Amino acid sequence: MGDSISLELRYQSLRSSDYSITSPRTPNYNCVAWAAGEDRRPWWPIPYDTAPYYWPLGEQEDESLDVFIECFQSLGYEVCDDENFEPGFEKVAIYVDEDGMPSHMARQLASGVWTSKCGDLEDISHQTLSALEGDRSYGYGTVVCIMKRQMGEI
Numbered sequence: 001m002g003d004s005i006s007l008e009l010r011y012q013s014l015r016s017s018d019y020s021i022t023s024p025r026t027p028n029y030n031c032v033a034w035a036a037g038e039d040r041r042p043w044w045p046i047p048y049d050t051a052p053y054y055w056p057l058g059e060q061e062d063e064s065l066d067v068f069i070e071c072f073q074s075l076g077y078e079v080c081d082d083e084n085f086e087p088g089f090e091k092v093a094i095y096v097d098e099d100g101m102p103s104h105m106a107r108q109l110a111s112g113v114w115t116s117k118c119g120d121l122e123d124i125s126h127q128t129l130s131a132l133e134g135d136r137s138y139g140y141g142t143v144v145c146i147m148k149r150q151m152g153e154i
Contacts, residue, residue: 007121013139014124017131022115023123032068034117035092035105036075045071068094068102069145077147083129085112089148093129097141104132104140110151 007014007021030042033054044053045060045067056074060067069079072092083093085108093114095104106116106129113125116132126132129143 019126021122027120031105031117035107076149080148091148093143094145095140
């Protein structure tokens with residue numbers, strides 16, 4: 001119960017959402033790595049002194065939406081029209097904050113449910129992308145890009 005309280009305090013939109021905790025807290029990876037299916041290291045396009053990040057395309061000049069789209073295109077994803085479940089496809093969603101900068105990513109599971117790594121907190125499954133939307137004080141911003149690839153591609 002304590003874990004869900006921490007999540008709901010940070011992401012207030014979860015309070016009215018159908019979600020479940022699917023893993024224990026860990027700082028070993030972040031939402032971008034989790035969206036890509038990795039749980040061994042955090043991903044981010046710009047390295048910071050406080051945390052060594054991995055980026056499949058190497059260190060980048062910025063952390064813009066275009067950089068995230070380019071990265072996931074290199075993994076076989078293409079921009080698509082909507083978040084609706086499509087059998088045989090994996091989808092990812094990119095959230096941006098009020099400044100238009102990427103702030104979170106989620107991945108759609110084969111069941112159609114979404115999964116997210118919530119900062120250094122737990123992984124969760126959530127029915128809708130809006131479960132984590134909201135301004136900085138209680139959410140990750142707004143979903144602005146959905147990408148998909150055929151299952152089994154890399």
